[in-house]
Amino acid sequence: MTLLDGKVTARAYKEKIALEVQEWVARGNRPPHLAAVLVGDNPASVAYVNGKVKDCEQVGMKSSLIKLPSDISQEDLLAKVAELNADEGLDGFIVQLPLPNHIDEKTVTLAIDPKKDVDGFHPENVGRMALNLPTYLPATPHGILMMLEHYNIETIGKHCVVVGRSNIVGSPMSILMARNANPGNATVTLTHSRTVDLKTECLRADILIAAIGKANFITADMVKPGAVVIDVGINRVDDASRERGYRLTGDVDFDGVSAVASHLTPVPGGVGLMTRVALLQNTLQAARGEN
Ligand SMILES: Nc1nc(=O)c2c([nH]1)NC[C@@H]1CN(c3ccc(C(=O)N[C@@H](CCC(=O)O)C(=O)O)cc3)C=[N+]21
Numbered sequence: 001m002t003l004l005d006g007k008v009t010a011r012a013y014k015e016k017i018a019l020e021v022q023e024w025v026a027r028g029n030r031p032p033h034l035a036a037v038l039v040g041d042n043p044a045s046v047a048y049v050n051g052k053v054k055d056c057e058q059v060g061m062k063s064s065l066i067k068l069p070s071d072i073s074q075e076d077l078l079a080k081v082a083e084l085n086a087d088e089g090l091d092g093f094i095v096q097l098p099l100p101n102h103i104d105e106k107t108v109t110l111a112i113d114p115k116k117d118v119d120g121f122h123p124e125n126v127g128r129m130a131l132n133l134p135t136y137l138p139a140t141p142h143g144i145l146m147m148l149e150h151y152n153i154e155t156i157g158k159h160c161v162v163v164g165r166s167n168i169v170g171s172p173m174s175i176l177m178a179r180n181a182n183p184g185n186a187t188v189t190l191t192h193s194r195t196v197d198l199k200t201e202c203l204r205a206d207i208l209i210a211a212i213g214k215a216n217f218i219t220a221d222m223v224k225p226g227a228v229v230i231d232v233g234i235n236r237v238d239d240a241s242r243e244r245g246y247r248l249t250g251d252v253d254f255d256g257v258s259a260v261a262s263h264l265t266p267v268p269g270g271v272g273l274m275t276r277v278a279l280l281q282n283t284l285q286a287a288r289g290e291n
Pocket of ligand 1 (some may be wrong): 140
């Protein structure tokens with residue numbers, strides 16, 4: 001089994017992005033600038049956003065972290081979004097999800113200028129993605145494509161099964177794998193909680209992408225020998241032996257599946273790191289005005 005190593009892959013892409021940033025700046029442009037809006041202090045969100053800020057520094061980009069209180073009104077958050085939309089010194093920004101319950105995520109997503117929507121969550125950008133027009137690809141699916149590309153995994157004509165239909169992972173992933181693009185050109189099955197006989201569907205997969213949000217949900221008996229398995233899950237399970245009291249585990253039973261799969265992503269150290277690299281790639285694209 002070949003480990004699809006997020007650390008190695010992220011490093012390779014970051015080196016490339018850092019060079020491109022250098023060239024961009026050498027031509028007289030200011031460094032690409034990404035802002036992350038964090039509402040409240042959900043520990044997972046704080047950790048992700050801090051990671052994104054660190055990534056920007058590593059590739060020579062500018063980053064801003066905008067921390068807002070969890071009781072901010074929707075109106076005030078929308079005013080902040082409008083301010084960021086108008087800020088000419090800023091190429092792109094993300095509003096970290098999930099948002100507190102009193103704020104409607106759809107309304108906030110719609111308020112972001114599609115040209116600055118480096119998450120690729122705005123309906124206009126989702127539509128552009130589906131139509132294979134230039135746009136920002138959503139970070140997690142984009143990171144997975146980069147990972148497949150880095151390891152030269154053939155996708156043309158392969159049977160790809162996606163488990164989970166979320167707006168930010170499963171649904172766009174199914175569209176991207178089926179597109180006439182590279183990586184892409186796969187035959188795709190999108191499965192979800194109402195799928196009848198999930199195991200049989202999964203067993204047909206040459207490429208299995210698990211984005212369910214349930215720890216160790218995909219077991220070895222659901223994987224075709226030799227399949228490529230991509231684990232998108234980030235689940236916290238209690239673990240008293242760890243300093244933070246929990247450990248991260250994916251949606252795939254790593255030990256069992258590693259005996260069957262040809263390639264497998266670990267958690268942590270897999271797709272999550274590529275999600276962050278994809279955001280950098282999108283920010284560079286935004287700075288260049290390519291969208
Ligand atoms: N507007 C928005 N855009 C997002 O892209 C977005 C979001 N909201 N909300 C939450 C999800 C989740 N997500 C992750 C990013 C990095 C890791 C990551 O770096 N994971 C590391 C380590 C994580 C750790 O150790 O805590 C790993 O898997 O190795 C994971 C998950 C982005 N998301």
